[in-house]
Amino acid sequence: MGEASGKMNNYDVVIVGAGPAGLAASIEAAGAGARVLLIDENNKPGGQLFKQIHKFFGSREHKAGTRGINIGTELLDDTEKLNIEVMLNTEVCGLTPDKKIWIIENKEISREITAGKIIIATGAYENSVQFDGWELPGVMGAGAAQTMINLNRVLPGHKVLMLGSGNVGVIVSYQLMQAGAEVAAIVEAAPTLGGYGVHTAKVARAGVPFYTSHTIKRAHGKNRVERVEIVQLDSNWKEIEGTEKIFDADTICLAVGLTPMVELIWLAGCKFTFIGSMGGYVPVHDRYMRTTVDGIYVAGDVAGIEEASTAMEEGRLAGISVAYDLNLIDDAQAEKRIEEIWTKLDSLRCGQFGEKRKTAKDRILEEGEGMILCHA
Amino acid sequence: MTRIKDHPILGKDTREEIVTITFDGKEITALKGEMIASALIANGVHSFRYTEKHNKPRGIYCGIGRCTDCVMIVDGIPNVRTCVTEVKDGMKVETQYGRGEWKNE
Ligand SMILES: Cc1cc2nc3c(=O)[nH]c(=O)nc-3n(C[C@H](O)[C@H](O)[C@H](O)COP(=O)(O)OP(=O)(O)OC[C@H]3O[C@@H](n4cnc5c(N)ncnc54)[C@H](O)[C@@H]3O)c2cc1C
Ligand code: FES
Numbered sequence: 001m002g003e004a005s006g007k008m009n010n011y012d013v014v015i016v017g018a019g020p021a022g023l024a025a026s027i028e029a030a031g032a033g034a035r036v037l038l039i040d041e042n043n044k045p046g047g048q049l050f051k052q053i054h055k056f057f058g059s060r061e062h063k064a065g066t067r068g069i070n071i072g073t074e075l076l077d078d079t080e081k082l083n084i085e086v087m088l089n090t091e092v093c094g095l096t097p098d099k100k101i102w103i104i105e106n107k108e109i110s111r112e113i114t115a116g117k118i119i120i121a122t123g124a125y126e127n128s129v130q131f132d133g134w135e136l137p138g139v140m141g142a143g144a145a146q147t148m149i150n151l152n153r154v155l156p157g158h159k160v161l162m163l164g165s166g167n168v169g170v171i172v173s174y175q176l177m178q179a180g181a182e183v184a185a186i187v188e189a190a191p192t193l194g195g196y197g198v199h200t201a202k203v204a205r206a207g208v209p210f211y212t213s214h215t216i217k218r219a220h221g222k223n224r225v226e227r228v229e230i231v232q233l234d235s236n237w238k239e240i241e242g243t244e245k246i247f248d249a250d251t252i253c254l255a256v257g258l259t260p261m262v263e264l265i266w267l268a269g270c271k272f273t274f275i276g277s278m279g280g281y282v283p284v285h286d287r288y289m290r291t292t293v294d295g296i297y298v299a300g301d302v303a304g305i306e307e308a309s310t311a312m313e314e315g316r317l318a319g320i321s322v323a324y325d326l327n328l329i330d331d332a333q334a335e336k337r338i339e340e341i342w343t344k345l346d347s348l349r350c351g352q353f354g355e356k357r358k359t360a361k362d363r364i365l366e367e368g369e370g371m372i373l374c375h376a
Numbered sequence: 377m378t379r380i381k382d383h384p385i386l387g388k389d390t391r392e393e394i395v396t397i398t399f400d401g402k403e404i405t406a407l408k409g410e411m412i413a414s415a416l417i418a419n420g421v422h423s424f425r426y427t428e429k430h431n432k433p434r435g436i437y438c439g440i441g442r443c444t445d446c447v448m449i450v451d452g453i454p455n456v457r458t459c460v461t462e463v464k465d466g467m468k469v470e471t472q473y474g475r476g477e478w479k480n481e
Contacts, residue, residue, distance in 0.1 A: 041441065043462065048440075053385045067385070125442040137422040137435030144439030144459075152414035153389050155378040156436070179380050223433050224422050261442070 008085075011037040013322050014101055014115035016092045016264060019047020020308045021300025021315035022121035023075040028319025029119075030082040032328040037113070038084055039103065041091040045079070046072045047123055048143070049308055051150040053178075054171050054199070056309055068308055075312075097269045097293050117295045117322045120265055121315060124258035124279060124301040129163070133219030142172040142255035149179040157251025161228045162186045163216055164255030166194035167307070172255060173203050183208045184247045187230050189215045189237065196353070216252065217244060225250055260302045268296050273367050278304035278360045286368040288321035288338065289314060297322060304364060306349075306357055313345050379418050395465040412458035412469055413439070413446050424448050424458060428474035448472045452479040 013029045015022045018040035030036045038045070052068025079086065087105070094102040099115045126141035128134070138157060142164065148156045160181050162173050165188035173183045186203065191213045193200055204210065213233045220227040232243035260279045262272070270291040271284045282304045289297045299318040300311035317338060324334035349358035382388050393408035399421060406415030413436050416424065423433035424446050437445035441460035450456040451468050454476025458469070470479075 042460070069386075125440075126438055128437065135427065135432050135434060137424070137433050140436055141438050144436055147439040147459075148414060148417065148436075149380060150386065152410060152417075153380040153383070153386070154414045154418045155380060156417055158378075178384050224435075 008037075009111075009113050010115070011035050011113065012116045012326055013037070013119065014039065014099075014113065014117075015119040015121060016095075016101075017047065017121035017123055017300070017302070018042075018045035018086060018088075019121060019123050019300060019311065020049050020071070020075065021123075021302075021311040021318075022047070022119065023072075023079060024312040024315030025119045025121060025297075025299055025319035025322070026084050027075070027078045027082060028316050029322045030079075030084045032320070032323030032326075034323055034326055034328055036084050037115075038079070038086045039090050039092055040086070040088055043089050045076060045086055045088065049075075051143075051146045052171075052308060053150050053175060071308070071312075092264060095264055095268055097296075099295060116326060117297065118268070119289075119297045119299060119315075119318045119322060120268075120302055121298070121300045121311075121318075122261040122264060122302045124260050124305055126254070127257045127259055128254055129216075129256050131216045131218055133221065133225070136219050136221050136225050137223065138221070138225030138250055139219060139252045139254070142168050142253040143258075145251065145253050146172045146175060149175060149181075155179055155181055157225075157249075158182060159184055159249045160251040160253055161216075161230075161247055161249040162253045162255060164188065164194070164257075165190075165200070165210060165212070166255060166257070167196055167199060168258075169253075169255030170195040170199040170203050172253060173208060174199065174206070176253075177203075177206055177208075181251075184228075184249050185209050185211055185230070187214045187216060188212045189233060191235075211245075215239070219252055220246075225252055228252055258301065258305045260305060262302060265291065265296075265298060265302065268293050270296060270298075271367075271371060273364060275304065275360050275363060277356060278364070282364060284364060284367045284371060287317075287342065287365055288324075289318035290321060290325075290368075292368075292371050295325070304357075304361060310345060310348050310357075313341050313348065317341050317345075378420070395463055395467075397463050397465070397467040397469055399469050400471055406463040408463070410463055412448070412450065412456075412461050412463055412467070414459075415463050416458070416469070423471070425472040425476075426474070431473075447476070449476050449479060454478060 012034040013036045015038045026038045049072040090105045217229045217231040232240045265283045272281045297318040299314040404419045422435045437443045446458045447455045449470040
């Protein structure tokens with residue numbers, strides 16, 4: 001993978017974010033012959049993928065049974081083969097609708113580059129919730145704990161209480177145990193569990209107790225979490241007095257959802273719509289991942305929170321659309337690939353949890369269709 | 377010990393090269409290429425800064441550079457996100473109080 005020369009200032013396509021979405025987009029666009037620059041503020045590409053050491057779901061062609069880390073390695077091999085320019089340790093601080101991009105390299109050099117097309121694939125950040133003692137060291141996002149154990153290889157704590165039983169909650173709980181920590185309990189405010197059955201069953205088999213209709217009341221501790229008090233909730237989400245339970249724990253992980261990192265998309269002037277189940281404000285886009293601003297595309301979590309497999313497929317869509325809009329591939333070629341990918345996306349967005357995401361995505365697309373003019 | 381030396385899926389940690397940094401004047405060892413935050417946690421440090429209004433300790437929250445909960449004074453520069461900043465040999469890391477201050481030598 002070539003290091004940025006620091007000299008070139010103009011690219012056919014600039015992709016912000018080298019997570020699964022950005023990587024997949026770069027492979028499609030560069031594969032079609034576009035001059036692509038991929039930018040990430042981390043010192044390594046991969047986004048959240050290299051901390052996902054679990055096996056993925058879906059059909060075999062979706063790499064079900066393959067671990068996120070291995071999918072990441074495959075994507076990196078492809079970017080290398082295509083000689084895609086990757087600029088790491090580089091933050092995108094701003095961009096304009098006419099596609100000027102302000103970057104800071106290595107926290108030192110500030111400069112401006114321009115792009116024909118921009119794909120924004122900046123991912124998401126973890127939500128938090130507040131309770132007494134929430135600011136104590138030891139309270140952290142579940143993804144932060146995952147980053148610590150699987151990327152940095154340090155245990156942030158030895159005894160963990162997890163809030164949230166969705167996929168991230170159960171996956172990270174299991175990974176904490178693999179890393180040598182104890183999980184005291186998984187606490188879920190809703191009356192039912194939220195994650196895929198396979199992941200939930202694994203943690204349950206390991207003996208971790210689940211508390212549905214419960215939430216954290218307070219965290220105790222002087223300079224760090226020492227104990228956690230949980231409480232039962234009634235059907236109106238009100239705390240039921242007298243149902244408190246106390247656990248010894250030095251870490252509280254919050255797996256309470258993600259919010260798309262849309263700042264750059266706001267700056268670009270794109271239209272948004274609010275969809276709670278997709279993480280809040282999401283950029284309106286069409287089935288080609290085009291936003292309402294000509295030449296600006298989105299893909300992955302930033303276009304609505306889902307998972308790595310859908311992020312990759314959306315990245316591919318964006319990459320192909322860009323190649324098409326740059327006249328690098330013809331109508332028939334583009335439409336064939338786009339159809340193939342949509343078939344995959346539809347099969348990823350089915351089942352108990354996927355169906356909800358499909359309905360939400362359809363809402364975004366519906367708005368997009370009305371607003372985004374087809375390119376001549 | 378909080379370093380995960382062996383892992384059922386990731387295997388053995390093969391990183392060996394060590395650098396020395398100081399935390400509030402005390403020397404601690406870190407692995408070359410790791411982030412300041414992970415080096416501190418591996419050394420049992422969990423309070424990175426004290427909040428401005430209530431003077432309460434804080435540690436990491438997001439671990440990926442998004443929330444600024446983990447900021448400290450690094451080589452005299454305040455508000456450095458330690459979860460996304462690599463250690464360097466001889467680096468001076470200090471607890472930040474409130475908004476911190478520039479410490480030019
Ligand atoms: C900490 C964390 C852990 C997760 N763990 C799981 C899990 O175990 N299982 C699961 O199904 N889902 C998980 N998710 C959901 C996850 O977001 C998706 O699975 C997938 O990684 C999304 O891919 P993406 O390419 O859209 O975003 P990401 O993988 O987040 O990639 C976005 C990239 O953009 C870069 N970036 C952002 N802004 C800028 C900027 N201004 N300048 C330069 N670079 C920038 C980031 O550094 C990052 O590398 C996790 C999410 C987070 C935040
Ligand atoms: S912990 Fe959030 S920025 Fe470092």
